[in-house]
Amino acid sequence: MTEAKTQEKKYPAPQGNPETQAFWDAAKQGKFLIKRCTACGEAHYFPRSICPFCFSDKTVWEESAGEGEIYTFSLMRKSATGPYAIGYVKLKEGPAVQTNFVDCDLSALKIGQKVRVVFKPTDGAPLPFFTPVG
Amino acid sequence: MSIKGKAYIAGIYEHPTRHAPDKSTAQLHAEVAKGAIEDAGLTSADIDGYFCAGDAPGGAWPMVDYLGLKVRHIDSTETGGSSYIIHIGHAAEAIAAGNFEAAYGATTHNAYGMCAMRHMHDYGTTSEQLAWIKVAASHHAQYNPHAMLKEVVTVEDVVNSPMISDPLHRMDCCVVTDGGGALIVTTPEIAKSLKKPLVRLIGHGEAMKGPRGGKDLDLTYSAGVWSGPRAFEEAGVTPKDIKYASIYDSFTITVLMQLEDLGFCKKGEGGKFVSDGNLISGVGKLPFNTDGGGLCSNHPVNRGGMTKIIEAVRQLRGEAHPKVQVPNCDLALVHGTGGLLGVRHAASTAVLERV
Numbered sequence: 001m002t003e004a005k006t007q008e009k010k011y012p013a014p015q016g017n018p019e020t021q022a023f024w025d026a027a028k029q030g031k032f033l034i035k036r037c038t039a040c041g042e043a044h045y046f047p048r049s050i051c052p053f054c055f056s057d058k059t060v061w062e063e064s065a066g067e068g069e070i071y072t073f074s075l076m077r078k079s080a081t082g083p084y085a086i087g088y089v090k091l092k093e094g095p096a097v098q099t100n101f102v103d104c105d106l107s108a109l110k111i112g113q114k115v116r117v118v119f120k121p122t123d124g125a126p127l128p129f130f131t132p133v134g
Numbered sequence: 135m136s137i138k139g140k141a142y143i144a145g146i147y148e149h150p151t152r153h154a155p156d157k158s159t160a161q162l163h164a165e166v167a168k169g170a171i172e173d174a175g176l177t178s179a180d181i182d183g184y185f186c187a188g189d190a191p192g193g194a195w196p197m198v199d200y201l202g203l204k205v206r207h208i209d210s211t212e213t214g215g216s217s218y219i220i221h222i223g224h225a226a227e228a229i230a231a232g233n234f235e236a237a238y239g240a241t242t243h244n245a246y247g248m249c250a251m252r253h254m255h256d257y258g259t260t261s262e263q264l265a266w267i268k269v270a271a272s273h274h275a276q277y278n279p280h281a282m283l284k285e286v287v288t289v290e291d292v293v294n295s296p297m298i299s300d301p302l303h304r305m306d307c308c309v310v311t312d313g314g315g316a317l318i319v320t321t322p323e324i325a326k327s328l329k330k331p332l333v334r335l336i337g338h339g340e341a342m343k344g345p346r347g348g349k350d351l352d353l354t355y356s357a358g359v360w361s362g363p364r365a366f367e368e369a370g371v372t373p374k375d376i377k378y379a380s381i382y383d384s385f386t387i388t389v390l391m392q393l394e395d396l397g398f399c400k401k402g403e404g405g406k407f408v409s410d411g412n413l414i415s416g417v418g419k420l421p422f423n424t425d426g427g428g429l430c431s432n433h434p435v436n437r438g439g440m441t442k443i444i445e446a447v448r449q450l451r452g453e454a455h456p457k458v459q460v461p462n463c464d465l466a467l468v469h470g471t472g473g474l475l476g477v478r479h480a481a482s483t484a485v486l487e488r489v
Contacts, residue, residue: 098345
């Protein structure tokens with residue numbers, strides 16, 4: 001297909017809650033947080049207070065490198081706000097994150113491609129998305 | 135507690151409409167309930183349980199009131215399109231527990247594209263192979279006067295239709311319709327007192343799957359890998375014994391992954407399995423969705439589980455269209471996936487037998 005550039009669009013402000021407030025506060029500093037369980041050692045995303053693997057409440061915030069590779073994606077060719085692509089990124093730390101891919105030629109996305117986190121402004125906390133590296 | 139043989143599907147009704155701007159949702163629910171009750175040869179006074187999902191306006195109790203039923207068991211389990219296959223399992227459990235005698239139950243593409251993309255990456259599955267699923271459905275739909283799409287299509291038609299959400303084309307997607315259906319699930323004794331061929335539930339399984347914290351994400355299999363074996367074990371049968379299968383077909387990739395997960399072929403070999411008409415009644419080894427399914431006939435309120443059960447019961451009764459009726463069809467499987475295959479979804483499998 002012909003090149004499908006992502007378009008700049010207005011994103012809605014995320015609705016935080018007490019369990020995820022630290023995530024959005026860090027996002028305002030440009031940091032992408034995940035959670036890790038100090039009982040079983042597993043990292044997870046999206047962040048929960050109780051570990052989804054061992055049910056321990058000893059979960060702590062950890063700053064992710066915000067780097068990973070594309071596990072899969074799908075490019076929606078048409079929408080009211082233009083083409084968009086969503087998919088999953090497997091972070092270096094392990095967990096997979098469902099995300100939109102931005103600031104790139106969407107028609108050139110590939111499974112296995114290296115990506116990094118990029119924050120997009122809203123009226124509230126910024127939203128984390130991913131973009132191909134290089 | 136096993137439900138094997140303890141509940142029968144005595145009444146079925148599929149609403150003939152595919153577009154109903156002149157009817158309320160509650161009215162559609164009432165019309166399909168009436169249709170299923172009459173098909174069973176019962177009256178509304180015989181109904182003592184009510185099952186519905188999130189598409190019923192207000193849920194179970196406003197509908198029970200609307201319908202004027204006097205029930206002692208309700209269930210509004212909501213798992214998207216697989217809700218109705220879960221409901222027949224729950225109805226059978228409640229009947230086995232002695233809770234009631236007769237019950238009535240009524241009735242997105244990025245997330246599927248992501249699964250298809252990864253399946254192609256891991257197993258070499260092709261768009262042409264996915265297209266065969268739509269081709270088979272269209273061969274069946276030509277005989278269904280109520281089908282939304284009755285035209286027989288080719289692999290070329292499918293792969294040349296516009297790309298919607300890579301790698302899924304327009305013809306990889308199901309139709310969007312109004313309509314609906316209903317079932318009467320009842321005890322063996324009541325079923326035997328009625329005039330319809332006897333169709334009973336002999337195995338049922340349900341399961342759900344999500345990214346679960348994002349660990350070891352694998353989108354190439356569904357929760358069917360758990361619901362399927364549970365249903366087969368309870369029924370005491372294997373995939374090879376199944377003569378007809380109603381397989382949830384929100385998208386072609388949904389069918390392919392579920393066939394693998396249920397054990398009709400090995401993981402990764404679904405593309406080969408569905409090719410060359412293997413799902414076409416009278417042609418292939420596993421006739422599927424002989425009403426045309428969600429891909430061609432009907433997918434009411436974006437939920438296909440109800441119509442899957444209804445077509446399986448038609449096959450077991452010998453009431454399918456003669457051009458697609460499977461000879462001596464005495465064992466059928468119904469399988470559904472509700473929610474979003476690539477995000478969170480719930481699967482349900484049922485094995486039905488003609489007595």
